[in-house]
Amino acid sequence: MYRHLTVLLAALILGAAMFASTAAAGPWHPGENYLVTEDDAGRFLEKAFDHAYCNGIPRFGARGSFPDQEFVMFDCSIDFRDQLCETRQKAIKGRLPGNFRMQLIRVKSCI
Numbered sequence: 001m002y003r004h005l006t007v008l009l010a011a012l013i014l015g016a017a018m019f020a021s022t023a024a025a026g027p028w029h030p031g032e033n034y035l036v037t038e039d040d041a042g043r044f045l046e047k048a049f050d051h052a053y054c055n056g057i058p059r060f061g062a063r064g065s066f067p068d069q070e071f072v073m074f075d076c077s078i079d080f081r082d083q084l085c086e087t088r089q090k091a092i093k094g095r096l097p098g099n100f101r102m103q104l105i106r107v108k109s110c111i
Contacts, residue, residue, distance in 0.1 A: 028097040035063050035070035036091045036100055042076070044102050045089070051079040054089065073105070087108040 005016045036044075038054050045052035056062060056071030063070045086108040094100050 009030055010076060013088060030093050030095050032093045033061065033072045034091045034093045034100045037068060037070055038074065040100075041071075041074050041089065041091060044100070045076060045078060049078045049080045053077045057088075060090075074102075075108075083110055099102065 007008040016030040038056050041054040041056075042052045045054070045102035054074040054076040056069065057075060058071065061071060072091055074091070076086055076087050076089050078085045088108065089102045090105050091100050092103050
């Protein structure tokens with residue numbers, strides 16, 4: 001009897017701790033701006049393109065310090081099928097917490 005009660009109490013404490021850590025992080029709203037590193041932005045774009053290199057734009061939101069600085073907006077060079085394009089991309093929260101996607105804001109030039 002006491003063993004069952006102890007297990008139940010431990011489960012409740014563990015559940016409360018997990019809930020508190022999630023609540024402290026704040027609610028996740030897909031489609032909002034998201035701060036990511038330059039490397040993460042480049043890796044995300046390389047899933048669809050041959051090569052991508054992104055530079056963060058501090059005036060649109062930046063957090064942290066080098067080398068782990070995070071940005072919302074990026075100027076990216078994308079290489080795709082022997083064509084090099086300069087684009088501006090924005091990091092957006094994805095459907096699941098921790099996931100993001102890149103939204104194309106504009107294509108500056110393609111060579």
